[in-house]
Amino acid sequence: MLEGFVFGIFYNPVKFAIFIASLILSIMFLYYSSKAKNIKTKLSLIYLHVLFFIVPLVIMAFSSSCKIPIFNCTTKQFIIFVLGAGISLFVIGFFLVPYIYLALNKNKEIKDKTLTSFIKKHSTLMKIKTPKIFYINSAKPYAYSVKTINGAVFISVGMFELLSKKQIEAVILHELYHIKQRSSFYKFSTVFLKTFSVTPAFLNLNKNLEDEEKKADLFAVKVQKTSTYINTAKKKISYFESKSA
Numbered sequence: 001m002l003e004g005f006v007f008g009i010f011y012n013p014v015k016f017a018i019f020i021a022s023l024i025l026s027i028m029f030l031y032y033s034s035k036a037k038n039i040k041t042k043l044s045l046i047y048l049h050v051l052f053f054i055v056p057l058v059i060m061a062f063s064s065s066c067k068i069p070i071f072n073c074t075t076k077q078f079i080i081f082v083l084g085a086g087i088s089l090f091v092i093g094f095f096l097v098p099y100i101y102l103a104l105n106k107n108k109e110i111k112d113k114t115l116t117s118f119i120k121k122h123s124t125l126m127k128i129k130t131p132k133i134f135y136i137n138s139a140k141p142y143a144y145s146v147k148t149i150n151g152a153v154f155i156s157v158g159m160f161e162l163l164s165k166k167q168i169e170a171v172i173l174h175e176l177y178h179i180k181q182r183s184s185f186y187k188f189s190t191v192f193l194k195t196f197s198v199t200p201a202f203l204n205l206n207k208n209l210e211d212e213e214k215k216a217d218l219f220a221v222k223v224q225k226t227s228t229y230i231n232t233a234k235k236k237i238s239y240f241e242s243k244s245a
Contacts, residue, residue: 018055019055019056022052022053022055023052023053023056025048025052026049026050026051026052026053026055027049029045029046029048029049029052030045030049033045033046033049038208039186039209039211039212040181040186042208043186043189046189046193047189050193054083058083089192090192093188095148098148098184099148101146102146102150102152105134105154108134108135108136108137109132109133109134110133110134110135110155114165115133115168115172116133118169118172119131119133119153119172119176122172122173122176122223123176126176126180128151128176128179128180129150129151131147131150131151131152131153131176131179132150132151132152132153133152133153133154133155133172134152134153134155135155135156135157135160136154136155136156136157137156137157138156138157138158139156139157139158139161140156140158140240140244141156141158141159141161141162141163141236141237141240142156142158142159142237143155143156143159143171143172143174143175144175144184145175145176145178145179145183145184146184147179147183147184147185151179153172153175153176153179155168155171155172158240159171159237162236162237162240163233164229166229167229167230167232167236168233169224169229170220170224170229170230170233171220171230171233173219173220173223174216174217174219174220174230175216176219177215177216177219177220178212178216181212181215181216183209183212183216186209186212187209190206217230217234
């Protein structure tokens with residue numbers, strides 16, 4: 001395998017140049033991603049890093065062959081299988097699973113006119129497509145949002161029972177901010193890259209996600225012109241969780 005790899009790449013000037021350039025670009029994008037403060041910029045640079053890191057593997061796949069006793073396959077087949085599996089898991093995880101989840105929960109859509117009017121009003125002001133809102137049949141107070149082509153907000157029954165109307169609105173504003181910023185993609189990317197790469201640990205993506213949560217809170221404060229509702233909502237949730245622990 002090593003002999004075929006060396007002959008296939010290092011004795012071919014064009015392949016060798018592409019191989020080295022891709023590695024340099026991969027390292028460069030990784031370096032700049034470590035300096036980026038914005039999570040959107042950081043993840044874009046990380047994906048570019050991964051892309052240019054993959055190029056040498058593709059060159060290797062088409063430049064050499066080997067036999068692996070367990071899989072009984074060539075290097076080309078093995079690398080293409082690994083790359084294909086990674087891409088497939090990404091597509092399934094980010095695009096297919098949310099659609100299946102929404103389809104399974106369509107009967108839990110909230111039709112309350114007060115809430116839907118509130119969401120529609122602020123979605124229009126934010127220039128985003130109005131997301132649907134669903135309830136989660138759980139006593140635990142929590143909420144989250146997803147964004148693929150269409151957005152959706154999920155709020156637990158426990159959240160509605162625990163919080164006041166204005167506090168619920170603060171939570172919804174928080175989630176609308178996430179939908180506008182496509183935060184669900186960043187969260188999914190962090191989990192995906194943690195599974196298949198060491199870069200998130202090196203780049204501390206969790207810190208960036210925490211910053212996004214703070215920005216979402218600040219957005220709710222800006223719209224409501226007070227920090228009272230978002231802060232008291234968080235305190236109530238924390239108190240509930242401390243009692244349940």
